[in-house]
Amino acid sequence: MASAEPPKEPTQEQTGEGDGPSKSALKKAAKQAEKEKKAAEKAAKQKELDQQKAANEVDYAAEFYGPLPLNQSQSRPHRVRDQVAILSERAGQPVLIRARIQTSRAQGNKMVFLNLRQRTDSVQALLVVTPEKVSKQMVKWAASLADESIVLIEGVAEKTQEPIKSATVSDVEVHVSKIYLIATVDGRLPFSVEDANRPETEAEGVQYNRVLLETRLNNRVVDLRTQTNQAVFTLQSAVGDLFREHLNKLGFIEIHSPKLQGAATESGASVFKVSYFKGNAYLAQSPQLAKQMAIAADFERVYEIGPVFRAEDSNTHRHMTEFIGLDLEMAFEEHYHEVMETIDTMLKYIFTGLRDKYKKEIETVQKQFPAEDFKWREGPEGTLVLSFREAVDILVEDGVPREDLDDFSTENEKRLGRLIKAKYDTDYYIIDKFPMALRPFYTMPDPEDPTLSNSYDFFMRGEEILSGAQRIHDAKLLSEKMMSKGVDPETMKPYVDAFRMGCAPHAGGGIGLERVLMLFLKLNNIRRASLFPRDPKRLEP
């Protein structure tokens, strides 16, 4: 019973250090022992009486609580369940809810408060002993349910006197008349979902029960239940939807290219090898070759959303061995900037869509990961586009030695992001015209300056999210460039042959889905933007 006090440790009187017990002390102890014995006997008798009483007492609520049969699927009364998110609209009405018990708190043995959670929403529910309706046994049973149990609750949504701060629905609470257990927790939770949802920054000053990323990822199923993560993955799904929605309107079609490849392409070093019957296959590092071949096959405008694999042994905040690529490729008419602008418009469509349609989810994430709203230029001046040379000049002006800037280090990339934010007030920009030496063999050189290329990177908050370029669509020039970069065209024959069969000029790019999500929300580690992240040290869960 909730009212039963925990048995107290019997206190022993002090008797002088190192001495044996005195006579009076022994007498006192004997008296004390007898007293305790009597008390224990009394307690046992009382317990027996209580049990008898409980047994005799008819549980008038016996049908109103208890576990549901495991199997389910036995009857189908077609009763509609209510969503916690819209309970405010149901004030005064009966409700039926399936939800998790995030926490429960008993008050005496006649009342229990439950914090019920459904994805990003929560509401307070309470059971109060009520003759003929809610029995003591029922309250006791409800109070005994483990946190994270799933229950089916019937009751009435009642307006509250004061706002309930511990729930997202603050103006109603559910007065429970029936409660059934759908699924229980078997064993100890690795951490409470409440703790896992606490703001990250609060951990700095005050002593919070902060849950480390490693612990979260080891117990990802529980971690994913936080309101933050429910919002993060709704937003991940939204990014894909907005990407497709915009490109579909422009006449793109979705393709699915094989991840199993006959040869280790693009760059042999970072490719995973697969045992393929009696031979080997390799996992595609990107759909680069396939999507270009789709252009040679006249599909004109294609995109793909799928896994890409990188066998790079790096454990940074922004690398994973498997991530989701949002890839696109497009034949153009006059200039590769047509494609660069299409990508730009598409990304702005995603940013705008997230901000306008997913306000609630963004705010939910910001509670745990406070961040300035992501900023991009929306006016007629358009997105900031700098040439690689201009970007270098900005860094040089800020004191970076020009000789360090053949390529951007991660550090200089971020520095550039800060300088651009200060100067242009934008978290989003494009750098165009990268040196040819920095780009892969299939990149089209600049028509005037062969040391430059028709290629671009897109950045969010100082980190690269997309790399793209005009590609070489001519088999002869492609073969030359391959050989000059030490790649034997024979090892990629089907790819080179595709261009021999005639191919329109085209350009494209590949976006890392998790990077866009991480940087838009400022999650600080890419693993937080991946459902079950993979890195050189993690293959589970």
Add this chain to the structure above:
Amino acid sequence: MASAEPPKEPTQEQTGEGDGPSKSALKKAAKQAEKEKKAAEKAAKQKELDQQKAANEVDYAAEFYGPLPLNQSQSRPHRVRDQVAILSERAGQPVLIRARIQTSRAQGNKMVFLNLRQRTDSVQALLVVTPEKVSKQMVKWAASLADESIVLIEGVAEKTQEPIKSATVSDVEVHVSKIYLIATVDGRLPFSVEDANRPETEAEGVQYNRVLLETRLNNRVVDLRTQTNQAVFTLQSAVGDLFREHLNKLGFIEIHSPKLQGAATESGASVFKVSYFKGNAYLAQSPQLAKQMAIAADFERVYEIGPVFRAEDSNTHRHMTEFIGLDLEMAFEEHYHEVMETIDTMLKYIFTGLRDKYKKEIETVQKQFPAEDFKWREGPEGTLVLSFREAVDILVEDGVPREDLDDFSTENEKRLGRLIKAKYDTDYYIIDKFPMALRPFYTMPDPEDPTLSNSYDFFMRGEEILSGAQRIHDAKLLSEKMMSKGVDPETMKPYVDAFRMGCAPHAGGGIGLERVLMLFLKLNNIRRASLFPRDPKRLEP
């Protein structure tokens, strides 16, 4: 020049078998030789004169034709290109078109007809020598362009007197005034796109230049250019769109689960092994485990479109080692039929969407693959649902021995499809309540008969396209079932643990995208529904 006759083989007069030449015959021969010599001299002189004349003749059309610079991206006049599909609406107007030359046909040296193709559409274009506009040199150059070259054409869309049968746009043709080469073909085409697009059945009676599937797949980039394939992959993209569109409306979110797994799960035999740094990983056979874990993580309704990998050494018409799974998983409230019905409604949404919005593409495919339209029940009686037992009875009634029907062979599956089509006039149906023995360990048993399970398969034209079930959401029962099927629960600890942390009852299914497409269109081989198919013998292109 097109007017030049090919040189004829000099004919030698018959001189009697085995005999040496007679005197008069020698004289005759000498005379003949002189005659020929004179003729040759005359022809050479004429040729020289022609060349001189051509050289002197100013090519007034020199700027109106020729190759474009390889690099493109040099200027950007922002001129809009016209789509062949809508040229009928442009009769009498100037047009600018980028298209492939499917075939060209010269008429004398003053005229050339081009069949221009853009994806599923084609139009006839012609160049006619016209003073100050189209020179003889220009016509000659245009006639010399290889089939499958990509050209940029300026001209006027003119109404035709009679419909042009060889093009999809039959009421206008383009009178060309400028023609530039964007990309050429380097080497011999493996087959002509025209041949590759011929109806499959015509090959049976008449001698057609039929292109074998193997040849097509070896040269997939050219094969994919056929109007049929342009339509097939537009329809493939549409299936994915309709799947997502419908499920998004029902509150599903899209997830992306890792393809790299730490253990060989589900069924060890058909899993590909990957070298993963110093250890091994395995390619996911399906997102089964991850999507169930997403339900344990409260996502409620999830779907995924992604590659699944099967290391099965079978080369049938409907198996590939890599294909695209349309997977979904959903928590339910009362009965697993909620999920079965959601899947049913979603599939009918796809069928209806294809029929109503992609009429043109379906008709294009049917020209090459004639088939009866796919039929499903649209009336209030709903989709045909048979229990496994009822399906067995139908086959037994048709003469199949009951003892052969512990499971359906591919042959019996197809026979059942024909029987159901005859009896119920539908190509689409569901079989429910499969024997437990036929299903994987994670399948929920039937609550009344433990030899049966809460599982279903969906069929199109007598072939399975989806397998699904209610899953066991209880860790103890799951561990028992694993052990009874010889799987050690310890090898799948993160999966089993997900259910220890409490999970709602749920069900789901996995659809093979290429199977849906193959069976809807009756393509007869699944490789035709895959952009770059993979099977035990094919890893390229």
